[in-house]
Amino acid sequence: MPELPEMETYREFLSHNILHKPITNVEINREKSINQSVQSFTDAILGKNITSIKRRAKHLIFELSSGNYLLLHLMLGGLMFLGNTNNSPDRTKQIILSFGELQLNFIGLRLGYLHLLSKEELDEKLQDLGPEPLQLNIDDFENRIQTKRGSLKPLLVDQKFIAGIGNCYSDEICFQAKIDPFRKASDLSVTEIKQLFDSMKPVLTRAIKYGGYMDFPMYEGDKKTGGYNSNTLVYEREGETCNRCGAEIKRAESTTHKSFYCPNCQK
Structure with a gap:
């Protein structure tokens, strides 16, 4: 999607x-x-x-x-x-x-x-959509996440919590922050919350720069759209080598979500 x-x-x-x-x-x-x-x-x-x-x-x-x-x-x-x-x-x-x-x-x-x-x-x-991640400030993010108890993955893709993030970029953000996507939001330290917040904008702006991950061209001769596919950090890279530590990237699935992560980097 x-x-x-x-x-x-x-x-x-x-x-x-x-x-x-x-x-x-x-x-x-x-x-x-x-x-x-x-x-x-x-x-x-x-x-x-x-x-x-x-x-x-x-x-x-x-x-x-x-x-x-x-x-x-x-x-x-x-x-x-x-x-x-x-x-x-x-x-x-x-x-x-x-x-x-x-x-x-x-x-x-x-x-x-x-x-x-x-x-x-x-x-x-x-009216029920959450704030835009590129416009959110750290104080608002801390206030919103500190009231949550569930795991990060379903929380980040919840459009009422933050709007616009889905399966791909929730994984990318957690990797950038060096946090396991299955961690409970309530277990995060103040430092980890800041790491998560500080990872959102760089991941999303980088993805925009590369044209996102949709690999169908927007127009004839389109060389930009879908360029993020070859630049993902962990998403859809199961079995490949982590660019940060060299470990093998894993995939995990729940009843509602799939997640890609590095078990060595994301503690």
């Missing part, structure tokens, strides 16, 4: 390519991916411009010139491709928004969605 760095990569690219261009055609191939009838959804956005694109947690928010918003959550398996009829991927597209010859394809939205919302509906939809 795309996490904060992947959605930030999408946001940055789309902001340079589709802003202030009128939506000239709307194609809906899966009505369950939207929150209205095809006709009302199409009528509401056709001819409108996207005036800004923002990210909140794992969502993208497209602000329309009408004052309404499109809220995107790609969920598991969702992705986007910006191109034209000549280079469009041979994949099923649940939604296609056209900007003249440019087409923004939404692919793999079996669980994901693109919902048309008013400002009030948008605020209500996002």
